[in-house]
Amino acid sequence: MIYNLKNAVRSLSHKNRVFSIIYRYANRHKVKMLSKIDDKKFAKMKYRENTGKELNLDYPRTFNEKLWWLKIHNRDPLLTTCSDKVMVRGYVKGKGLEHILVPIYGVYKTPEEIDFNELPEKAFIKTNHGSGKNIIWDKKKNFNHKAFNKEFRNALQENYYYQSREWNYKNIPPRLIVEKMLVDNPGDSLIDYRFLCFEGEVKLIFVDVETAAEDGSHSPYAKRNVYNKEFNLLDIKAAREHFDNNKVSKPMNFDLMLKYAEILSEPFVFSRVDLYNIDGEIYFGEITFYPGGCTQLLEPEKYELELGSWIDLNSNKIKSLKE
Numbered sequence: 001m002i003y004n005l006k007n008a009v010r011s012l013s014h015k016n017r018v019f020s021i022i023y024r025y026a027n028r029h030k031v032k033m034l035s036k037i038d039d040k041k042f043a044k045m046k047y048r049e050n051t052g053k054e055l056n057l058d059y060p061r062t063f064n065e066k067l068w069w070l071k072i073h074n075r076d077p078l079l080t081t082c083s084d085k086v087m088v089r090g091y092v093k094g095k096g097l098e099h100i101l102v103p104i105y106g107v108y109k110t111p112e113e114i115d116f117n118e119l120p121e122k123a124f125i126k127t128n129h130g131s132g133k134n135i136i137w138d139k140k141k142n143f144n145h146k147a148f149n150k151e152f153r154n155a156l157q158e159n160y161y162y163q164s165r166e167w168n169y170k171n172i173p174p175r176l177i178v179e180k181m182l183v184d185n186p187g188d189s190l191i192d193y194r195f196l197c198f199e200g201e202v203k204l205i206f207v208d209v210e211t212a213a214e215d216g217s218h219s220p221y222a223k224r225n226v227y228n229k230e231f232n233l234l235d236i237k238a239a240r241e242h243f244d245n246n247k248v249s250k251p252m253n254f255d256l257m258l259k260y261a262e263i264l265s266e267p268f269v270f271s272r273v274d275l276y277n278i279d280g281e282i283y284f285g286e287i288t289f290y291p292g293g294c295t296q297l298l299e300p301e302k303y304e305l306e307l308g309s310w311i312d313l314n315s316n317k318i319k320s321l322k323e
Helices: 002-015 017-034 039-051 063-073 077-083 088-094 145-157 254-265 302-309
Strands: 104-108 122-127 134-138 176-180 192-198 201-209 223-228 270-278 281-288
Touching: 039 063, 063 270, 063 302, 077 088, 077 281, 088 281, 122 145, 192 254, 201 254, 254 270, 254 281
Parallel strands: none
Antiparallel strands: 104 176, 122 134, 122 176, 192 201, 192 270, 201 223, 270 281
16 A cells, blocks of 8 residues: 555656656655664664564564665675676676676766767666666657756766665765667567576566666556566566566576576575566676565565575675674
8 A cells, every 4th residue: 555655656756747856856855864864763764664564673584674684784795796787797797697798888977978979879878876767868869968967967976875775885986877778579668587586596586567668767667477486477466566477478598597697696695686588688687685675565475474584694695894
């Protein structure tokens, strides 16, 4: 109920430009007001606000409770490396998977540095230090350079850590990345294959469709199905509505995607590795450690407990700042 209401607000901000400006301003003000609150207090407040439930950090049992515990306690520097959409490319390359990296046209400190005359007809522009700040450059369409510069200058000044208290984002030098535009079926957004990995083993896959709006930003209308490792559909709802299972079939080289996800997730107690598959070509998306900010509960509730049981908070893969 609470999540649906908040999603409705986000949907309205996506449709109405004036409301969008007001929503972003109010959110920035709220984040600034809460920036002085310590992580544990913030966690409990954020969790209650988004789920209506109390967060147990003393004896975490559920999937999202344990992820919040990891947010507060796991300080492995590799988390920052793999959350930085520039630095993670070196990590992927070091794992022998350079061939799945999306080609890039440049990395920039400011939007004004981008020479659009040197870009192909289409390109994808995103920030490296946060979540969801994307836009599509399309030479054939009217592109408001002034608005783009202002919006992305502001984005580069934001620290996503204060939005969700994900420590891994706190010390990322902000940059803009311009990369090749991936296209599967013309007119359709890409299918996102999101591999949930526990101690380097894929146990579930979130498959998301309709995730991108026409301008490249995140769509509030995305849909999601959940599959097991054999790509059998499960009766799990993970924040988003389901889509028709006939819309997506198991990729021919699915086993290779599993292999790549497990290679990339090996150092972590939990991670979500996002991949694309276009005509058999596998591409790397990103690595996420705290999906949905750890406030999107799984339904039925038994799956919160089941996935929680897969996270070992005594794992030697959890690092503290003292180590």
